[in-house]
Amino acid sequence: MAFLARFRTFGCKLNQIETESLAAAFARAGFETVARGPAQVYVVNTCTVTSMAEQKARREIRGYLRESPAGVVIVTGCYASVSAADIAALGPRVAVFPGGLKSALHAAAADLAEALRKGLDVYDAAIAALESATRSSLDRPSQGGSFAFFPERFAFHSRASLKVEDGCDNRCAYCRVCIARGRAVSLDPETALARTRALEASGAREIVLTGVNLSQYRRSGLSFAGLLSKLTDGTESVRFRISSWEPDRVDGEFLEAFAHPRVCAHAHLAAQSGSDAVLARMGRRYDPVTVARAVRDIRAAKDDPFIGFDAISGFPGETDAEARESADFFASVGPAWIHAFTFSPRPGTRAISMRPLVPERVAAERSRELAAIGRRGRIEYAARWVGRDVMAVLEATGEIDPDDAPPSGDEPGTARADFHAARIAVADNYLRLSVPGRLPDGSIPAAGVLERLRIESATGDGSGGLGAPDARACFVRTAG
Template sequence: MNAEKKVAFYTLGCKLNFSETSTIARNFVNEGFKRVDFDTKADVYVINTCSVTDNADKRFKSIVKNALKKNDEAFLIAVGCYAQLKPEELAAVDGVDLVLGATEKFNVTSYINDLTKNNVGEVHSCEISDADFYVGSYSIGDRTRAFLKVQDGCDYKCTYCTIPLARGISRSDTLQNVITNAKEISSKGIKEIVLTGVNIGDYGKGEFGNKKHEHTFLDLVKELDTVDGIHRLRISSIEPNLLKDETIDFVSKSNSFVPHFHIPLQSGSDELLKKMKRRYLTNTYTNRVSKIKEVMPNACIGVDVIVGFPGETEELFLETYNYLNEMNISYLHVFTYSERPNTEAVEMDGVVPKKVRAKRSKMLRGLSAKKRRAFYESQLGNTLTVLFENENKEGYINGFTENYVKVKSPWNPDLVNTLHTITLTEIDEDGLVRFNFEKNLATI
């Protein structure tokens, strides 16, 4: 019966969610379902939700409506962080049939007896303390790079964050299982693997959430660097206090790891970092950036920053702006603070008006554009390696260099998922870099 049924997926949020959606999708395919695009008619729609921003919550209802427009008899399933935090709320959305929490989402097919729509959404969720086991996952087939999950959960108590409530305690995959998954990804011809998790620098906590450190993040990095067939390994977001000199030094000399780091800052004000209960101050962050640039002058460094946190006066915001302006960084991911239930920050004084939050966000996005342009200009004349993506964007194919410069070339399907050595020559009007070919590294 399932062989005739179609399933579609929509993912909100982070790289970790994308890796988990891909694993859930493979479970459906193994059960005989055919995976189709979300914008086509399907029998089952699975929405992997996010709880990081208010906007992600609001988008859920519109995504449900869009699915029902394609097929008003479709069976709708919600999984992910918001499904764990607010299962009853999602179950009450018109058209939702099944809501699964943190421990249930990887067994979604076992909760489907038939695909008859429910009058009221059925909820299967757990106490988050029960989420003390690890399920490995990775994305494959969605794009030219794969997201490989190595860690889940978080033991940090940042005052604005709901992730520990949605994903539970910090826990890690076994080193052997990560390597097995990396080899499987490599065997499918994927050229780049991005390591992902909630707090990947915390890697090494036991498979079932115990606190005995079996391996460190550096052990993981060193072992992955020995896997044959992986052209590129990219570290996704890693906390500055967990990014050690030894790791930076190893990446600078490694076979596969690329010179690109994404390091959350959240605020350039020590006063606000303390209110946020971050585990570092700006001097630690400055030292991390300096160390990276010392051993990898052409490294790309991305930064997460939050604007409008309670107590962020104009003076403290300018402290952040000026700090970032002076730092040798490459781009920003700017998040506008949004109140999240069951967090310490929601009870704090000094609420910043939403119009002020929007203004500050716009200022930092402008700074990000300036930083990215300056970084791209610093790379002109350099010879780098580009990996081409698989989309035709208005007659062009895009790709990324190892240090995350986005480049463009006239569309050629033969370039998809191939690596080439290029010289960066000029920045186009749209901010992307044009280039001249020098030699072909690999065409597979």
């Protein structure tokens, strides 16, 4: 008899790959993964970047407790690392595995399945696993624990990921991730290559390389660029995507590795602000001139790459003039996307005591302006690619975040329902493309397959959301 497990992930790509790894372990232990409805075990992989992410996690945890009174809600991740007691207080059947004990959940999966088979209380089994992991301390945020996450199959994503770095040695004023995940550690290059080859052999066509701060990768004398070159040299056909990068680390070595034809034409720069003074207060180690130079050099390395940015608005002390300077800067560099969010004061960080605070309403308004610049940039970027061919990996629908799901009552035949029946592909240049549900020969395309597509028209609203693909594309197949 299969037992049911449900997974919920908040936050970054690192959390997503770690959830994938845990889901694979639960599948091996005999659990069936469900996307909705009651389960015996819930695993909530949390984020602490904003208070909103924490609030959302608490709401979902309470919902799971109501939904399955005899189940267990296992909470892990960065929020669990910094606020374990608060989370445990949410209900009697919550087991908190701080992020440093997250990888112990791989082994715990079998214990939980065993308890359920024997008719024992699964919550008790989770607590026993937690106590055992805590006692042995085998899973401190160290090389072994950080890199125990290597799913042999991906339940929620069509594109594979490989975690090569964890933690960060910087201490940016607003950041709690570096507190939750600890100092930078890097996966050794030989293991990284072996894992990459295993993913390639299993059919992966694209691997997203992830870490908290990839620019801090350093192991066996290799920087991240050295690692990337080792991975491209040591593989045949798989493509690599860099999850995000620091603007001040776009140097010659990085650009050379990035220029490789199997490295996707996509760079996401953690720029955070376009104001020199704000960047200095944030503790970032570069100025807008450096960011602009990074953009120019990245553009020179590839044919019109997709360049996205992270941008925080409403950092303490941000004046109207600085906010204007920041928005003008981002508009001037021609972003294909801006991940705009408002500053969230996090306990334990330097910024929590910085003054003056920017009123929430003002910060939100500034964030909306940055997001609008990003949306306009994305529409323009997609339009530039109309009529051109791209390589793209077809996506499975997978689990849809309830926040992204179409409104209930969507009937087949409506535009949105048709969209969900069709396929989405993610291009080398990160454009999200809607493609026909059938190949030219009438067969149904498989998820995870790499296809040549021709972009026919730009269709998106610039949001990059699930319901608004950037463009419509068709399959390009040569005879034979």
